[in-house]
Amino acid sequence: MCAKLVVLDAPRVSHCGASALLLDAEGPLSLQTQQRIWALDRTVRNWQEVTDAQVGLNSLLIVVDPLTTDTEPLAMRFLAEWNGTTAWSGNGRTLEIGIVYGGAAGRHLREVADRLGVSPSRVAELHSAGNYTVFAPGTGPGFGFLFGLDRRLHLPRRPEPQMVPNGPNLSMAGAQTSLGPPLKPGEEPSLVPSGWYALGHAPASPIPFDFSKTPPNVLDLGDCIRFRIERVET
């Protein structure tokens, strides 16, 4: 059912133009590897050449000023640093969020249930049983990529993105799940492209990322989220 995942035998550093380097870790996606990625992030942020860093799923991107930094030698150093990095396990906080599974915001719940051969309630049950770790920042300011999706819920991403409304919507794809940030007061939902499956929404979501606060993020990498079933709408 699930498309094969691409797994690297050895870590790889690749160029992202002349201004960034991406390290992809070896082996299957794991929390243990991610804990090393978090540790590497904390180290390389202090390198003089590094102007920014961003954690991905078992990957780390570093940004440099291409006018002053040659990324060829830096790539070697980045890889060597990774090989010598040990885990950092985070601060261990947990946040609980209520979810309405299904309904208009969970338009793909029925499709997911059908494809997995179970009921929509069972999908909600399996999904809400997980303890999700904030693994990496997401595609925009929010709760980030959440790790810990039950293997029985893994479905490949859609071949072409669909336009779906933004808002505090719960979705999943592959081994990942995600909760969008709530709309701002007076904000109408706008359509954004996504290849993920919409499962539901959080009626009373906290604001994950508030630009007016320092720091703006309510959760850190390594913190956890638990989803509580408010109800299942079919």
Added chain:
Amino acid sequence: MGPMRLLFNQQIMVALCGADCQAVLNQRQVAPWSRFAVAPGDELAIGPARMGLRAYLCVPGGIDVPEVLGSRSTYFRQRVGGLEGRMLRVGDKLGALKKSAQPQPELSVLPPDNVLERGLHALAEQDDIVLRVVRAGEYDDFTSRSQQTFWRDPWRVSAQSNRMGYRLDGAELMRTDPGEMRSCPITPGVIQVPPGGRPIVQLVDGNSAGGYPKIGYVIEADLWRVAQARPGSVFRFVECSVTEARKALSEIVKYLDRLGCLIATADNGGVPARISRETEAGMANDENRYQF
């Protein structure tokens, strides 16, 4: 920037660059890529872009809006930055961060497209936009046929293109083994290929992470060419090394540096402004290249 009219209520120097948008200051045409003084009561009308897609109006010190995460730009999708995170409306008032010194004479310069070196593509037609591309992490995962297609074929900019990304129409690019990828951080310029096979170039408003395989990166020095391309225009990709990408970017910096020197010199009554030795050498080599 769409058609708009601006009314000035103070004396200030402004610069207009980017797309040629047929600007008119009090019924008088203003050349693209120029800087000029405006006085209280002056009206600047900016028309639809004739060449290129986006025009920029610059004021001394930048536009006076609050800084968010180190930037004063607007990110519409998150409704953050700029003026209340939204598009401008009729009646909005904007200020400049710095006061202008004495008004200086009007100057216009050659657009960078006429000056900067560009990538060369053997099959490119007159109006094709050649973009230099560095191979990305998953380049080797594409079939050799798809790799050839990528470099050889024309790619048409689809109507589904904006500040977030440019979707391209053309042949379908396929990987040897089409496995699911993990989402990883991405930066502007990345060329991702969804399973449908048609590439997407991400731009400044693009997501900060993506899970589609990356075949290449448009180099930093050519990103503005993507941003100025209209739907329907044709891209050609030509391979480039990281070293060449760095050199191309430093050419842009030199171009801007020289413009700054020439403008400072003009404003100083023809007395050369202090410039770095490197820039001086560059100007001596091709002093006729940059003319007003």
